[in-house]
Amino acid sequence: QVQLVESGGGLVKPGGSLRLSCAASGFTFSDYYMSWIRQAPGKGLEWVSYISSSGSTIYYADSVKGRFTISRDNAKNSLYLQMNSLRAEDTAVYYCARGSGSAGFDYWGQGTLVTVSS
């Protein structure tokens, strides 16, 4: 069955960096677009970034553009999010999700919590 497992979250100081990973299994990872979506504590969902199946097309939300970098390794069935210059408002649970929002994000991981605080 399809599984997405995020890791790499934790507590980081403002201005710091963190790298999230998402390990995929149960499907042909290289065939699918992937996205990162976040949810601040007690708040709604916010789309963060998208990467095409080959990695050639990438998009970011304005709120993270220039600070976050999405990437993937199809040989390792893994998705990544490098987060730099972190701010308090980046505090959230970060989910990796399969698919593009056009046809729905059809599978989600359990999420990893990122807390940015001094």
Next chain:
Amino acid sequence: QSALTQPPSASGSPGQSVTISCTGTSSDVGGYNYVSWYQQHPGKAPKLMIYEVSKRPSGVPDRFSGSKSGNTASLTVSGLQAEDEADYYCSSYAGSTTLYVFGTGTKVTVL
């Protein structure tokens, strides 16, 4: 890009129907047939319930249906059951700059 507007709450008794609205603009909801809906129980990851306005993924009960008129999309849950109590979020494709936008979320309570 602003979040899509949803009512904060909706409720109904078991067996009744509840409809949740999702209002955007001609740049997102009104411009594309790429509206999806997600159900989220407390502490859990969201689950896709509807995609491309009205299509149901395999395994989603046909009690869940979606529609769209102009800049407003709607999710209807018929024959409400206790397990339908959750937060619901809409999402829409919003063009090649913003890409995707989510709604503000609606808490559905089964009375």
